[in-house]
Amino acid sequence: MIKSIKKVAARVAMSFALLGLIVAPAMADVLDDIVERGKIVVGVKADYAPWGMRDASGNLVGMEHDMIDDFVARLSKEVGKPIELEKVVVVSSNRMQFLEQGKVDMFIATMSNKPDRRKVVGIVQPDYYSSGVAIFAHKDSGVDGWKSIAGKKICGIQGAWYNKDHGLKNGAEMVAFKGTPEVEKALLDGRCVGWLYDDSAFIPRKVNEPEKWVDYSIATPTVDDVPWGAAVTLDELGGRLSTLLSEAIIDWHKSGRLIELEEKWGIPQTAWLQQMRERCRAGDKVCNDVYDEGE
């Protein structure tokens, strides 16, 4: 009996060891693979207008898609061989897994650069965009700047940390619901005058459903910016692909390309991009390819 248990245990242990071998990261350089197949697989968004969306004829377009096209052109030039681009549509809940499983070589998919994510994927520095918290309000609401929300009903999402710091502390009466559909309904029904949320969620609403949101606009400056980063696998971070991507992003900041793209896609000007342009031109360390604590 004991013997057979030991046998089973040994088998289980061995299969785990084998599994470990299979999922162990391939040591070959990602860029070599890309050049060999003549193709790069990039994770993109299709559900986040205007950063990544589908146009009327179903093509994937958006600010991030323009960035990716530009990067692939640079890549082809760098390796001296035309590299084909294959886009794989990802969503927020699977983008990191796709990268870990090797389904994509990299992604630019509206991902904010957070400490817990940096442990899972390699977030390429510098960051390329930034979003923060703002209030989306009706034009007749009288909301204009953070101080103006005192005593007003402001909708929010239950459990969001900024409900206290930016809503309650500014004197607003927070009306918080479980999810965004309830908030939208309450806002349109006039149960609250504004919506405290991530500003990058308001812009797609204005772009996709202009009639519905015609009377609403972002009525406060954006605060508590969280930057967005492109990602490669953890092992690849610091490798050739990641270095090339860093160089491209630095160049986009310096040349003002990101600001141009922002304008092209109808995204309200982000102060962060303006600052980054100046800082990159001045050679600030924020604009290098390593992540420094507190950056």
Add this chain to the structure above:
Amino acid sequence: MDIVWDWFQWLYDEHGIKLTIFYDEWDRNRFFKGIWTTIHLSFVCIVLSIVIGICGTWLQMSPLVWVRRIIQAYIQFFRNTPPLIQLYFFYFAVDTSVSGLLGVHGGILDSYGWAVVSLSFFAGAFNVEIFRAGVEAVPQSTTEAATALGYTRRQVYQYITLPLAFRVCLPALNNNLINLLKTTTVAYAIAVPETLYISNQIWSDEYNVFEMMNVVWVIYLVLVGFLVWLMHNWEKSVKIPGYGK
């Protein structure tokens, strides 16, 4: 009072038990406001649901078939749907339609108002059935005797049936009212700032989920315990010696 708050501050500093609702004035104020909201929301709903129960039972015995049918429909509607869905339905569907009809912007009732309406009718539907059970338990010979003494139908109900029925159905009523108090927590779905809603905000802000879960648990234990104690005393005080034995 400061000494108590300081003790909780010490508890956090020394043992990492983060009860901001005691030492942080901001959290303390909103938390106690939340408990107060739970208490008066429960009180208003309990009173209204009992009124609805009494009226409903009275109407259920109406000689008019349509009145009986309407009451029956009301009971089925409220008893056979979950309270959370009723709350959403009232707040997001009924309110929108009615304010659309009336041309009102911003809703006809706020979230607290709709919580009162929906929870009172929800518990009221059960109360109707509870009271009916009590009424039916009153022996027919008793009501017949009252009629023979010249009582009208309303008088029989008011002076004979109801007082007796009330004693029969108190245990079942207690159950339902306790349930009602617990069901007020669903009002947090439509942003009524009651205990659970506020606690959820606090644990999201302070990352003290574990501590707040315990606090919420204790709060409801105390609130429900108090209601149970109150109802038991009431039950005892109205007991008729020998009746129901």
